[in-house]
Amino acid sequence: MTWPLKPTLETAAVYRARVRGCLLGGAIGDALGYPVEFNSLDRIRALHGERGVTGFVPGAYGALGLVSDDTQMTLFTVEALIQAHARERTRGIGGAWSHMLFQAYERWLETQSKPGPEQGGAPTGGLIDEPWLYSRRAPGNACLSGVAQKYHPDPMLKLDGTPGRVNPDSKGCGTVMRSAPFGLINSADGAFAMAARGAQITHGHPTGYYAAGALAAIVAYVVEGDSLEGAVLRTLRLLARHPGHEETTAALEGALDLAAQGSPTAEKLQSLGAGWVAEQALAMGVYCALVEPDVKEALLLSVNHSGDSDSTGSICGNLLGAVHGDVGLPHEWVERVEGRPTIAAIADDLAAERLQER
Structure with missing residues (x-):
């Protein structure tokens, strides 16, 4: 975890904005997609009109802007990286x-x-003290069962395409949807390695952990100043060094090829999959962030499909926020997303921790 150059005031400000943008953008995409996560595209259009979801729609208990387990786990990832x-x-x-x-x-x-938090105990000052996080928001079975197995990988675990110890056949998107933070505090190589190893706490399939590493690497390249397309191309070269990368590589190449066609539609997005598995969720999020230049429209594209809308929305939001910073996100959605003060504060803490290296 090293900062390559002493940042100027300007570059430090840009970096802080990218960190905030990545975490807030992910939460916004998550909140847009969470209420329609299990609906078909036809059902989404029947409920919300021909354009589908065009903003936050009521979720549990009729509330707007609620986030799912995607944002919850992302925030706990950030907390661990800060510590x-x-x-x-x-x-x-x-x-x-x-x-x-x-x-x-x-x-x-x-x-x-x-x-809710333990009553009468001394507050820790961490996320465990946040009452709003005590809510079960359709967490994946592999995430639940994986954490319960109490395994943490060796920090030097070889990434050689061998199935991991925990849930070795699972490549669900629960790996990738929580892994953007690794790219905010690391070089691309370091981010890829940490995210891929950290994914094996819950998911052992190589595609599951490589997709997690790939998202983290893309974010790291963007934070360094690459364009999103350039970051994806560099990540493909990074992936190629690892045995068993083919599914993840093919998914990203499919996203690039489809984005090059322009004229985005939900039907084109669905040709990449449904997003329930890691490489599909990554490809769908990347496609939406690449093909649609308008941030708001890209986020809406990423959730209006028959599949795991909150995870594809979260990934797309992570990428768009890293590219544009928090000021480039739709203000009305930033203001209304659940947990905004906590998300912004922990983003600032993460940025400050890395900047203190120098």
């Missing part, structure tokens, strides 16, 4: 990040089974 980075920076002790990531996911798992 691990601070430990390394202040105490010179590295290598504990995977254990701290597992502990963060254990805290997330606690929020899925309890009504």
Whole structure:
């Protein structure tokens, strides 16, 4: 986790905006897609008109702007990275990040089974004290069962296409939808490796963990200043170094080829899959972020389909936010998304932690 150059005030401000944008954009895409996650495209259009969802629509209990497990797990990922980075920076002790990531996911798992924070206990100042996070929002079975197995991978685990120990046949999108934060505090190589290893806490299929690594690497390249298309192309070269990358590579290449055709439609998006598995969710999020130059329209495209709308929306939002910063996101959605103050604060904490390296 190293910052390559001493940042100027201007580059530090841009970096903070990208971090905020990535996390807030992911939450917005998640909140747009969560209420329609299990609906077909025909059903979405029947309920919301020919254009489908055009903004936040009522979710659980009629509330607007609610996020799902995608944002919940992303935030706990951020918390772990802040803690691990601070430990390394202040105490010179590295290598504990995977254990701290597992502990963060254990805290997330606690929020899925309890009504709220422990009463009468001393507050920790962390996410576990946030009442709004204590809500079960359709978490994936592999995420739940994986965390319960209490496995954290060796930080130097080889990424050689071998199935992981936990849920070795699972490549659900629960790996990729939580992995953008690795790219906010790492070089692309480091982000890829950490995200791919961290994904194996819950999912062992190589495509599941490579897709997680690929999203993190794309985000890292964008944060460094690459265009989104350039970041995807560089990530494809990174993927090619790893045995068993073919499914993830094919999915990303399909997204690039389809985006090059222009004229985006929901039907074209659905040709990439439904998003329930990791490489499809990644490809769909990348396609939407590439093909539609208008941020608002790209986010809407990413959730109006027959599939895992909150995960594809979250990934698309992560990418768009990293590219444009928080100021490039639709203001009305930023203001209304659930947990906005907490998301913005933890984004600033993550950015500050990395900037303190120098």
